[in-house]
Amino acid sequence: MTPDNAETYDVLIVGAGLSGIDAAYRLRERNPELKYLIVENRERIGGTWDLFRYPGVRSDSDIFTLSFPWNPWRGTKTMARGDEIREYLETTARDFGIYPHIRFATQVTAADFATDTDLWTVDLLADGQARTVTTRFLYLCTGYYRYDAGYRPDFAGEDDFTGQIVHPQFWPEDLDYTGKRVVVIGSGATAVTLIPAMAPEAAHVTMLQRSPTYLFPYPWSDPMTRLAQRCLPRQWAHDVIRYRNMVVTMGLFLFCRRFPNASRRLIRRLALHYLPDGYDVDTHFKPAYAPWDQRLCIIPEGDFYTEIANGDAEVVTDTIERFTPTGVALTSGRVLDADIVVTATGLDLIAFGGIELSVDGEAVVPGEHFGYRAYMLNDVPNFAWSVGYTNASWTLRVDLTSKAVADLIAHMRAQGYTRAYPALSGPEPASHAFFELNSGYIERSGGRLPKAGDRAPWQVRHNAIIDALDARRYDVTEEMVFSTTPADAEMENDHDIHA
Template sequence: MMRERLIRSGGTPVEHLDVLVVGAGISGIDAAYRLQTEHPRRTYTILEARDSIGGTWDLFRFPGIRSDSDMFTLGFPFRPWRAAAAIADGESILRYLKETAEECGIDRRIRFGRRVTAVSWSSPDQRWTVEVQVADGTTEHYTCDFLFLGTGYYRYDRGYLPEFPGIDAYRGTVVHPQHWPEDLDCAGKQVVVIGSGATAVTLVPALAERGAQVTMLQRSPSYVIALPGTDRLVDRLPRWAHRLIRWKNVLVTSAFYQVARRAPAVAKRLLRAGLERQIPDRCVIDRDFTPRYQPWDQRLCVVPDGDLFRAMRAGRAEVVTDTIATFTEGGIRLTSGRELPADVVVTATGLQLQVGGGMRITVDGTEVDPGRTVVYRGCLLSGVPNLAICIGYVNASWTLRADLTARYVCRLLAHMDAHGYRSATPEFDGGVSARPLLALTSGYVERAAGVLPKQGEAAPWVLRQSYPIDMLSTRFGDVTRDMVFTARPLRHSPVAVDAAAPEPG
């Protein structure tokens, strides 16, 4: 590994790196591994705002936190998940990430307590300048040739909380899952969980197991599917066969997604049949588990080994489909007139999304609005040189696409090396219309419609939801298509192309 270079700007030492990775979660760890194996002579560092590895899996600490996709695809392909648990708890996932970073020497390349607040590209210098707020209150600056944003798209400092009528009158405890207090004990208490997504269906059985009486209050149902918590094939196949399990899960997930999109009535029947094996009362299914939207318009909620339904059958949990009229001193009064007593209210009401951890991005002094850019091959932004972002699948494990993004960036860097290029800028000509990035109708996605980049209608500007197709594109796709390369510093900046997408209204 070449030693990192120091340059001076106004007398202040500024560290220069070939690649700067932002974020030490799944995306950042994967990018670091690919960089150090495929480009071992390049210098790189990971900047992490928090004080620990893990990203999402270090942030969320609510009871029962677990993966919502199988670990054989959520795990890294270069260090396979070895346990039999297909749906793993958050603590196990965090330990796996830390062990991977340590085993691969990636942990030594991470600098904690450093939040990137602004990045600016200079065409004359052909490099990024990165402003970093350090946990001790000081500011650092770096420069780099290429910037890799492994920050995901969650806003870590604040979740989404709608305005609830009368909440000021409520005398109990209100908590958002994103900021779960370590000392909150719900045993023996009446708990109302507001929400119907993956977080809610995770919390309800976990709190019930800890001795709470839990009500899941939802405005409308979500699709819920019970899957085995372990994969029996793990015990039957040798370790070298991990790839078979991984591909089996990829293909099964992809096949069901295609059925849901192309033949939603068939998917509905399959999902309904699964529920009927768990819930004997069909009226409950009709009322509380039959959504108004089509399968995969929103993510499916996975219930490992049917734990939510076990809690319901045991009388420790119930699901109520209704709307909130007002909070009261002791609970929540519903529009139907029913009152739900509550010692604790958990607002599992969703997330807020942002790009790059909320950092300010400028190109030659002009601020870039990510919401008016278009994604190129699912990882670069139109009009923005030498910058990659990591966007996971909505219908499969985040890691599948994160790894493809890291490998594509490595391939692009190799192409630039071979031809002596200093920068690569995707150029969107506007020949195809732009549409929302994520093909979901979930509230957190629709609220962020103006924040996230757009996608086009055709390659290389479309964000596919197909790992097999994306894998072929990553390895064999034309890296020069719709791309402007520069071999020397420019006298003027490239023109960022506006997505020309209508504002959400």
């Protein structure tokens, strides 16, 4: 790492997870001579898949759409474990020459764009020392939640609890839950993943939820995947499986949104199929909201239901009165005995990894800007943010974003532009939330995320198929402003005079 602006990069990528690795590949694919650097706050590659290490952690969307389209997934299962995904990312970065461009243990704290030079000055903390680099383009692949803290409500009396309280985002490596009574607070994807993994070894696991979540059983593998992998070349098979899974996932989402009552009945029948006769499905698995108003949770082969059916796990729908020395007292008067309490209470959303952005010293407030094609902000030059779908695989939109950014940079280089940014034209679009979900972690985010508009290109669509089709006719100049820094223009004029 070179300090004090000694070197300028064409692109600085922040984050070495799925988004960052994909960004590096797509940028160089389109711009082979591009000089780029990836900075990663953690000690190794992986992002989410290095951070979360709780039992059973896995993808909650199919791995063939979560993996990169340019590096086929070699496994046969529909979903993958967290350690498998991290290993895939590590191997990909090494095999495609990306790894040498990564600087680990390097945190970006702030970045300021100067319009007189058309450069970002980026403040870093590397090995505890403050440093700076400059870059022509800043590409944030930081996700949308805080890595240093999860959402953690305060519970009355928790200091009285004599057991151990654990948050899944910071799972202790030495936690032994064998033969222990475990209460998991929460009902989202983390909770329904943790419980089947812990139940076989724990004495008993209880999921304590305030309200139910829709759960959808999904097979670990399917015959078409195995047939395609056996009969087709690896890349062809990956493409066929990837597009098939994308269409199936989007079809399920659209069915749920278009026919909420029918989808409720379908999901309820699936629960009845897996759960014991007489189980109170409507109390514990009948949410008040429609399917996909909040994220639908996948349970492979119905494993969560299976643990309930065999008695190793239990669901309790209630609210917490207070913690006691030996467990959790509920509003109903029941007390859940516990040796370990897991607070699977959600994420704390934040834009741009908490980096303080500014243009000529004036702070960029995310909630005051519109998202352009879900990856740029109006009036913020030479900047992109990579964020995936909430209703489909993260990588489906991330890859579209990386290709769009690569095309934009190629256009700028070809035309000699040093600055590019989207600008609103005409009446300001009607605004709505960036993510179209009413989940708690979305509603808690307030104005910390950019806004979405009601018309192109300011819409933030949540439809991978339409976005993929639209990307084929993508116009890199639509509602964009391009210019050349005055300093560069003077240099060109001076060159013309002397010529």
